[in-house]
Amino acid sequence: MLSVANVTMRFGTPADGVTAVDDVSFDIRPGEFVSIIGPSGCGKSTLFNIVAGLQPATSGQVSVEGAAVRGPHPAVGTVFQEESCFPWRSVIDNVAFPLELAGMPRGERHDQARHFIELVGLRGFERRLPSELSGGMRQRVCIARTLAAKPRLLLMDEPFAALDEQTRLLLGDKVLQIQQTLRQTTLLITHSITEAVQLSDRVLVMTYRPGRLKRFVTIDLPRPRTAEVVTSPEFGAAVASLWADLREEASRGMAEAGG
């Protein structure tokens, strides 16, 4: 489905620059949910932009369904870290945006948009403007808008990073539900360990400067991941093992940032 091979991204001049992403390789199979986890500043967004075709890598290849990525790929849907609703469009017209681009008649695209609005739990808010919604609701609109384009690969860059803890948990549940309904192939970038463990088939741990992949962790918990699974010892063990990896990276990041 997605294949990332030896992707490296350097910013600045060769003599004086930052290697944000260093020789990263991984694959995602159809239907798989993969999370990339790493401390802030380790190059996650950079990698995201490269995979989304929004920015060319310094070297290496990204291919989607066997075709090399040279720009935004129609099979790939992106949800950005920053909330990105179009403020002049109502919820339903935001969600219907990709369908409108495809030339779908108004009635039909609104019907489809309503389906995705319901999926993210925003039924009844179709006619509202983004300015009338909370941050979490706006991010859900963005998710619905991306899903409406029916991507075969969904990319999400810390979609919950700007939200408060409670909203995060609720939204995490929502994504889990969506994942179970659509069996959507997904690459989620996050810095929340529980989120990664709860949602993913595999978690990739990224290191801080240079941004490399340190470890691939297969999460062998049964689906659906109900509250029972989340409170099980296996879940706790997976979280603890990832936390040990991440603590090392995060403290290294903090030490470097501190001087």
Added chain:
Amino acid sequence: MRRIAPLFGLLAICLLIVLLQFAIGAGIVDEYTVPRPTAIAAALPRLLAEEGILTRFLTTVAETFAAGAAATLVGTGLGAALYRWPLMRRSFEPWVAVLAAAPLVLAYPLFLVLFGRSSSTVVVIAFASALPPVVLQTVAGFSAVRPVLLAVGRSFGLGRAAEFRRVLLPAALPSVFTGLRLALMFGLINVVGVEFLINLGGLGALINDLSERYDLPGTWAAIGFVVLVSVSLFTVLDGGERWLQRRR
């Protein structure tokens, strides 16, 4: 409360007019500088019947719209070009800002030589004064569009033209509208001003005529009429803006 606020404003103006009436009556304000409001109101029918104020009003409005429309078309185009080519923007934006601050109307003799004593001179000067704010507001509006919205557009595969039409323009519309508002405002001020200066055409020329004849109530009534014109112009513009906001 929101409904009452405009009423309250109107009431305050009425009160001021009544106060003025009494101040003139009491001799505090000289009647040969400011005529009584009642005398000004009484002059209005005369302006309608004898001075053809309605035709002059139409002339002024037509000239203002011509200048405003041209400034809008050319200004948003130039603004978009300055946004699109950063080098051009760095070279020309400071000059546009200088032009926006310059009282171009003072150069009217030059325009008279170029365009003659005609409606063209009025429209061209008004256009030149209205253009810079439209350009500046358009560039500012485009530059303020959040980059992530453009990234969303690109991720959905929008090309340059579609990005402009579906993301940049609607996102910048409020700012562009501020430019249009300024364009009409500067357009109207300059149209009336130049009409006055070259004594040709619409309401400005009428004010010139009346004041030369020492018809003070008539002059003040005509000035009041210009104020009414500008108020109605902006009411129309407001309606248009709301209509476009809903449709973008």
